[in-house]
Amino acid sequence: MSDTSYRELGLNGLWRNNPALVQLLGLCPLLGVSNSTVNAVGLGLATILVLACSNIAVSLVRSVTNTAVRLPVFVMIIAGLTTCIELLMQAFTYDLYQILGIFIPLITTNCVILGRADGFAARHNPLQAGFDGLMMGCGFATVLLVLGGLRELLGTGALFANMQLLFGPLAASWKITLIGDYQGFLLAILPPGAFIALGLLIALKNRIDERLAEQAKPQPRPATTESRRVRVTGVIE
Numbered sequence: 001m002s003d004t005s006y007r008e009l010g011l012n013g014l015w016r017n018n019p020a021l022v023q024l025l026g027l028c029p030l031l032g033v034s035n036s037t038v039n040a041v042g043l044g045l046a047t048i049l050v051l052a053c054s055n056i057a058v059s060l061v062r063s064v065t066n067t068a069v070r071l072p073v074f075v076m077i078i079a080g081l082t083t084c085i086e087l088l089m090q091a092f093t094y095d096l097y098q099i100l101g102i103f104i105p106l107i108t109t110n111c112v113i114l115g116r117a118d119g120f121a122a123r124h125n126p127l128q129a130g131f132d133g134l135m136m137g138c139g140f141a142t143v144l145l146v147l148g149g150l151r152e153l154l155g156t157g158a159l160f161a162n163m164q165l166l167f168g169p170l171a172a173s174w175k176i177t178l179i180g181d182y183q184g185f186l187l188a189i190l191p192p193g194a195f196i197a198l199g200l201l202i203a204l205k206n207r208i209d210e211r212l213a214e215q216a217k218p219q220p221r222p223a224t225t226e227s228r229r230v231r232v233t234g235v236i237e
Contacts (some may be wrong), residue, residue, distance in 0.1 A: 006131060013135025020143040020198075021205050025111040029103045030144055031194040035155065038162050040148025042096050043103060044141030046085045048134065051113050054078045055121040055133030062122045074117045079108045096165040112140055147197055155189035157182025 019025045026047075033039040057077045065073050086104050089097040097104065107113065116136055121129035153159055157179030163171035187193045 006128075009128070009132050010135045013132065013137075013139040014142065015139070015205075018139040018143065018205075019112040019136055020140050021202050023112070023115075025115060026140060027198075029106060029110065030140070030147065031191060031198065033100055033103050034144055034147035034151060034194055034197075035189040036152045036162070037145065037148045037160050038096065038165055039100060040141075040144040041163075042089075042093065042166050043100055044137075044144045046089070046104060047107060047110065047113070047144075048137030048141055049085060050078065050081045050107050050110075051116065051137035051140075052130050052133035053081050054113055054117055055129040056126045057081070058117045058121040059124060059126040059129035070122070071114075071118065074114060074122075075108070078113055078117065082107045093166055099165070112136060143198075143201065146201065147194065150197055151188045151193055153178065154185045155193070156184060 013019075017023060020027070020030055029043055029047075033043050054074075054077055058074055061073065061077075082105060085107070086097070089100075089104060116133055120132050124132070149159055152161065157177065159176045159178065160171075160174040163174045167174075188197075
């Protein structure tokens with residue numbers, strides 16, 4: 001595949017066909033755990049790993065998998081990788097694993113992952129499939145991170161709180177308090193706040209796309225003196 005095509009895969013995953021803002025897939029975990037930055041980063045990294053690795057695995061077995069059992073095989077691959085991520089989180093980030101709860105095993109049923117496995121990885125080689133999974137995962141994780149940061153900031157007046165749950169004791173000092181003596185905005189960290197914030201992000205993306213489309217339209221060329229003379233002569237005749 002050419003460099004331009006890889007560029008297209010990157011643009012599709014991060015912007016043009018973003019799983020969260022365009023395809024509107026995986027909204028359950030996206031809205032359920034995006035009330036803080038650390039939750040968003042934890043689930044985002046887990047989703048990227050599962051998505052990229054599952055795409056590669058599906059691409060490797062695509063030629064030896066019977067059509068009748070294709071989807072069950074894909075689900076088993078995704079479930080196995082999700083179990084590995086779950087066990088790693090239990091071993092190294094247990095407190096964060098308890099906070100994320102059911103959303104970690106639910107990665108198995110994430111429509112983004114199964115959709116890319118069946119729609120792309122099953123038709124391309126492992127390198128292309130892995131890159132597509134990485135870009136789609138990064139696009140999903142980016143939206144998750146923006147939502148988590150926005151909701152945490154509006155809800156608590158701070159950013160990067162409790163990052164030690166994911167990155168260890170050294171990350172305890174990463175917390176940034178932007179608004180001192182902040183009383184909090186409860187709606188921002190409740191589920192309705194997630195719907196409102198996501199809707200605003202989708203509207204912002206659509207507006208940016210409209211502006212880019214307008215700028216990409218060819219501008220009408222100004223009429224030259226000769227063309228004006230020809231039009232005036234034609235009218236007089």
